[in-house]
Amino acid sequence: MAKSITLGDAVNQLEASLSKIQAHLDPLLSAPLNETIGKLPVMDRCKLEVMVAYAINTLFWIYLKTQGVPPNDHPVMKELERIRGYIQKIKETEGTHKRK
Numbered sequence: 001m002a003k004s005i006t007l008g009d010a011v012n013q014l015e016a017s018l019s020k021i022q023a024h025l026d027p028l029l030s031a032p033l034n035e036t037i038g039k040l041p042v043m044d045r046c047k048l049e050v051m052v053a054y055a056i057n058t059l060f061w062i063y064l065k066t067q068g069v070p071p072n073d074h075p076v077m078k079e080l081e082r083i084r085g086y087i088q089k090i091k092e093t094e095g096t097h098k099r100k
Contacts, residue, residue: 043097050086053086054083057079
């Protein structure tokens, strides 16, 4: 039998997860993003920009879900698919560079 999770437990887990996310974001957000990005090599810059775009759109997808809006029918899904395409291109480019 599956263990049932109370609402309080779920909220506590969410808060713990958000704290972990915040801890990872703090170093990134301690300086203006354009300064952080400007110091990175091109490939790392691409990865960071794609990651930020994916994170923002994922958070919006979650927001829609919490508001009772079916996110799968929303334009945010097309945007997430487009960003996934860029993630794939980055992976392919990295694979090409590693083989050289």
